[in-house]
Amino acid sequence: MLSLPARRARRDDRVVVAALVAADVAVLAAACVLAIMIRGSLSFLGVSQALPDSLVASSVVIAGVWLASMLVFGASNPRVIGSGAEIYRGVLLGTVATVGVVGAVLFLADIPLSRPYFIVLFLVGPLLLLLVRAIARRCVNLARARGRLRAQVLAVGSTGHVRGIVRTLGREVWLGYDVVGAVAPVSDRHDDESAGVPILGDESRLLDLVREVQPDVVLFTAGSSASAEEFRRVAWELEELEVDVIVVPGVSEISGDRIRMRPVAGLPLVHMDLPRSRKALKKGKRIFDVVASAALLLLLSPVFAVIALCIRLGDGGAVIFRQERVGRSGEPIEFLKFRSMVLDAEARLAELEQLERDRGNVVLFKMSDDPRITKVGKVLRRYSLDELPQLWNVLRGDMSLVGPRPALPREVEGYDTDAHRRLAVRPGITGLWQVSGRSDLSWDDTVRLDLFYVDNWSFMQDLLILVRTVRAVLASRGAY
Template sequence: MATLCLVDLLVGLASAVVALTLRFGSATAEPYNRGYLWLTVVLPFVWMVALTLNRAYESRYLFVGNDEYARVFRSGIALTATLAVISLAFEFRLARGYLLIAMPLVTVAGVAMRYLVRYNLHRSWACGERLHRVVLVGHERAVAEMTRRLRRERFHGLGVVGACLPYSPAGHGEGPAVGPLPPVLGTFEDVATAAGRAGADTVVVLSCPEMAGAALRRLGWQLERDDIDLIVASNLVDVAGDRTTIRPVDGLPMLHVEHPRLKGGRRFLKEVVDRVSALLLLVSAAPLLLVIAVLIRQARGAGGAAIFRQVRVGKNGRPFVIYKFRTMYVDAEDRLAELLDRNETGGELFKMRHDPRVTPIGRWLRRLSLDELPQLVNVLKGDMSLVGPRPPLPREVANYPSDMRRRLVVKPGLTGLWQVSGRSDLSWEESIRLDLSYVENWSLTMDLTILVRTLSAVVRSSGAY
């Protein structure tokens, strides 16, 4: 937290100094500009106050999810509006050029520095460093599943050091677990003592009837003495915090779950941004598209048209024709059957790291994700969105279980959570889970974050083959 405060303070100071220098130049030291010198000194602290009032320092919003970035952005808008009102109300003439430079700069830089702080912290967590020491409390299967997820997704910063089960370590479980169990430290009666012995700073209680009501309250009292955090996990799957609200009823906290935002003004705004952005990108990238098309046509042995067309399934199960640059030889579909036993992913999706059907130039295009650029035409036509679930093939959709069809309630995307989280390196189950998570928790902030992360994923070429 201290590091984050220092970073925000430096961001505010740097933005104010840049605005002062660009707006007044050599006249900065003149007597009539002393007021702006004081404003430059005060602005970093005012920026931190705005962040505090927007709860951008609360631990529950930090380092995970998009809410932290949204709060920084709202802080910038609120501070800009406040300075404008003060200027009008007290007839204090603020140079508009100063504000037009300082406020957008402090907002953008604030979001960028938060991302960098989070990125460095996540790298430490991925190496098993600086993790919160967690004791899980629940039944064996739930503990094993949560242990598996937290060890796979280290970006949550939770490292499991042990577990407390409803029976003694020497007792018998309730059936085969879904993964390896952490060390069993005791029963439900021993949670506070076990957490202290293990040096844990967090206890996570999974859903179970034994740890509810009065028992959970007593556990909270016990953990309070040693300043150990208590987290109660719900049964909700991949539902973001902004869709849930705690509403107490006669002392009982009720978790209210809002429906995902699948309609309304924000969706309309997404449609407008998608089509306008696709048009601008197509126009600006036209020379690059032409060069790539010529290279594909002239590639030795590739054959076929430069643009590959394929039927995919879009919103509400409606088929459409997707456009991509050709990266495979023309007989690729005919050779698929002989390669099925070498599939490197599970489920319906076929992926192969060294696919012999991919042309040399196609391998280069895939590594840089340039083969996806013609899909901007699909976005312009309204078949796709810039951000969304991966556009599936009809044969994949034909074998979907009922839950998986949920991903078809929105338009597929040119990029999405699946792409910025590893693309072809992901398992079939994990890519589907990410698509469903996007559908359930969509927001404009999430789209913006995914677009920024896409640039990083393309540069790293992670999972691209």
């Protein structure tokens, strides 16, 4: 018999799936109507104005086949709606399957169907279905962030690994998981705070604890002492209790496209590609940087002129601020920005560092209300316009459009071994740090995001970061 939390979680899943299917029906109907309307407007191409009776019936059948195909390929799976590409892939695979089935039936049965109608339907339909999933993902993640559609999790494993899981799930609230307790191996020494959540007992009492806590999910982390046979027997019992099971391998901060799951002889082998810092230095990325920075410098030249005039009229000082920063492999670079601070800003820095550190950030110095910033500078920083001269840094090869931010030499002196990994690639104008909170992030989160970028680089990720940068700049969150 299902517990109350489990019943609530399954009810939430059913609501999400029902809403998604209803939206699919609506957009498929809209796509069919639009295709029929466009077909009727092509009389100048010799298309008959008369509406065949079979066209409406064909639309209903095609929509039904399309909807069923997407369900088969997981386009409405509530488990993947929050993240990843699976839900979008399900739409595309379902669409391809529908085109194949419908095309084969029309050919084999010799059923006439308007070509303009067919083309418009399968051009407009997928776009609308993908849009529905983008909106649904946004709504579900917002609901989870606000405390709804959440699942209670019981974590099983060593306290160190559980602590990492608790920290990650607490940070990424949009995933919708709340860790309510931990179950540690019998041999694991621990105290009440070592896992970040209450340790309810050892693995010998796992099933009893599941019945007591009644979680929606039991999450097995690395460090679980269960053997393969014990784990299988536990899984049988959890099946009877209708509790979901998640297994987290002992790797983290790895992008999905670097991992391949390959079951062999009953063993779920996880193949992982090596880190990609060297790929981030290849010619393709550099060519894109040169072409894009040159084009932007040309297009934004009027903006440069207006900003330079405003800075000059503000206090009569220099327009460009030049500073030594650390580039790839620790090489010094001349970093360019529009000046947004008073002329003696560097002289006043030591005094301000004693007054405030940015929310526990012990390496980077950032003040949310820095008194050295000029009136013009506040506007420039709010919309990151002060960063525009770095396009010249990109053009001459000191920087890239996307990458970790270039650090000051004194900041690099405070780096630990992990943080030095940030210097493996060219620094960037924007990066994961900028699109994930900017100066609102702690130093640990900044390093984590930069290391993820370095190790998991891909050209598509660069494009997505550039798109997200526009949204982050317009929102101005964390910009100071």
